[in-house]
Amino acid sequence: MAIVEATGIHKHFGALHVLKGVDLVVHEKELVFVIGPSGSGKSTLLRCLNRLEEPSGGSIIVDGVDMLSPRTDINKARQRIGMVFQSFNLYPHMTALGNVTLALRKVLKLGRAEAEERGQAALKRVHLEDRADHFPGQLSGGQQQRVAIARAIALEPRVMLFDEPTSALDPELVGGVLEAMRELRRDGMTMVVVSHEMAFAKAAADRVVFMADGMIVEQGTPAEVFGNPQHERTRAFIGQIDRH
Amino acid sequence: MMTWDDFILAFFSWQIVQEAWPILWDGLQRTILMSLMVVPLGFLGGTILALLSTVHTRWVRWPLMAWVDTFRSLPPLVLLIFIYAGVPFTGLEISAWAAVGIGFFLNTGSYYGEILRAGIESVPKGQQEAARSTGLTRWQTMAHIVLPQAFRNVLPDLISNTLEVVKLTSIASVVALPELLFQARQAQSVTYNATPIVAAAVIYFILLWPMVRVLSRLENKALAGRR
Numbered sequence: 001m002a003i004v005e006a007t008g009i010h011k012h013f014g015a016l017h018v019l020k021g022v023d024l025v026v027h028e029k030e031l032v033f034v035i036g037p038s039g040s041g042k043s044t045l046l047r048c049l050n051r052l053e054e055p056s057g058g059s060i061i062v063d064g065v066d067m068l069s070p071r072t073d074i075n076k077a078r079q080r081i082g083m084v085f086q087s088f089n090l091y092p093h094m095t096a097l098g099n100v101t102l103a104l105r106k107v108l109k110l111g112r113a114e115a116e117e118r119g120q121a122a123l124k125r126v127h128l129e130d131r132a133d134h135f136p137g138q139l140s141g142g143q144q145q146r147v148a149i150a151r152a153i154a155l156e157p158r159v160m161l162f163d164e165p166t167s168a169l170d171p172e173l174v175g176g177v178l179e180a181m182r183e184l185r186r187d188g189m190t191m192v193v194v195s196h197e198m199a200f201a202k203a204a205a206d207r208v209v210f211m212a213d214g215m216i217v218e219q220g221t222p223a224e225v226f227g228n229p230q231h232e233r234t235r236a237f238i239g240q241i242d243r244h
Numbered sequence: 245m246m247t248w249d250d251f252i253l254a255f256f257s258w259q260i261v262q263e264a265w266p267i268l269w270d271g272l273q274r275t276i277l278m279s280l281m282v283v284p285l286g287f288l289g290g291t292i293l294a295l296l297s298t299v300h301t302r303w304v305r306w307p308l309m310a311w312v313d314t315f316r317s318l319p320p321l322v323l324l325i326f327i328y329a330g331v332p333f334t335g336l337e338i339s340a341w342a343a344v345g346i347g348f349f350l351n352t353g354s355y356y357g358e359i360l361r362a363g364i365e366s367v368p369k370g371q372q373e374a375a376r377s378t379g380l381t382r383w384q385t386m387a388h389i390v391l392p393q394a395f396r397n398v399l400p401d402l403i404s405n406t407l408e409v410v411k412l413t414s415i416a417s418v419v420a421l422p423e424l425l426f427q428a429r430q431a432q433s434v435t436y437n438a439t440p441i442v443a444a445a446v447i448y449f450i451l452l453w454p455m456v457r458v459l460s461r462l463e464n465k466a467l468a469g470r471r
Binding site: 050052075076079081083085089091092093102106151152 | 381392393
């Protein structure tokens with residue numbers, strides 16, 4: 001069953017044509033990895049899926065909801081789409097638990113006790129239950145990103161979007177975040193990940209999508225895309241990555 | 245030539261202070277009351293203006309800019325006299341208190357508005373994106389995420405402006421609202437002595453100095469934080 005069905009997505013930023021008719025289908029419990037050179041439009045595509053970016057054209061259905069219809073309550077639709085950002089974007093004036101419970105209380109309208117119970121459970125899933133009372137400034141980058149993951153999964157989304165979740169982290173902190181993502185995957189979460197963590201992609205992804213110049217150039221299993229790329233652009237990109 | 249004793253007698257006479265105290269106290273109470281009125285009023289006006297500034301259509305943006313520019317360019321004294329002396333020509337009676345309230349709402353509100361707007365703009369865009377991605381509405385995001393951080397980021401400026409506002413309440417004396425300065429001048433003319441004016445200055449100092457201290461500490465902390 002398809003959780004995400006994006007068809008013919010276009011995005012213009014002024015004169016820039018960033019997405020040129022992208023089709024992306026993500027099935028339930030699938031982990032799709034989106035790779036490509038910077039400026040290829042992969043982050044923009046991700047941000048179109050929950051309409052943080054307004055697509056200039058195309059259609060997006062997430063979990064049966066038409067995201068671009070004016071009749072759709074976008075705030076309700078977004079509850080089902082978790083997002084994790086490159087720069088974490090934790091609320092600095094709230095504790096870790098406060099970050100996780102805010103939407104539970106204000107969007108789901110849960111009472112304080114119930115919200116905190118669910119918030120604690122979400123923090124436990126990223127192994128930070130003992131950091132609930134810490135403010136983001138008191139946490140390492142890796143811990144902050146795991147709190148951000150907890151904030152998203154506390155709403156029990158149908159799909160999680162990761163926008164370069166480890167790019168802002170020191171190398172020694174990347175492992176903890178990837179581990180949290182691996183556990184999510186084990187629990188059956190549907191995930192779309194934009195990232196440069198190629199080893200993780202090879203090990204965990206069901207499908208790898210290679211984008212360049214606002215288009216999907218090629219997609220397939222990690223073995224296919226990394227082992228036997230069909231397109232020149234893909235080969236060049238993967239060749240560059242491997243040399244690092 | 246003025247002798248030392250004459251000098252003390254003219255500016256620092258304890259006896260005059262005692263005589264003038266009931267009048268000064270009367271004025272001080274009104275200054276405090278007025279501050280308690282105009283600071284929240286200006287803050288309210290400023291918050292409204294700052295929130296409007298987040299609406300990015302020119303139908304809001306241009307009138308807003310004209311409003312803020314106008315009331316920041318007009319000297320508050322001119323504005324106040326215009327309201328107090330001008331409005332009655334429309335046939336409406338206006339009390340000194342109402343004139344002060346309106347004048348400060350317009351003037352002070354515009355200053356608070358610009359400070360708060362800067363505060364809102366200082367909050368990284370990613371904060372709003374994170375909040376909206378969890379399903380919070382635009383206004384919930386404003387109330388729970390953006391405004392609390394905005395207030396905190398511009399707290400020194402807000403306090404600094406509040407200091408200026410409290411000082412500015414002395415202009416109410418020109419519309420015959422008997423606040424501290426007005427009463428001090430009354431006392432001065434009754435006693436033929438400058439001591440009441442000195443006393444008023446000392447009272448203003450005692451009133452505002454703690455706020456000045458808090459401000460300095462916040463500014464030092466902000467500097468240290470940036471290092």
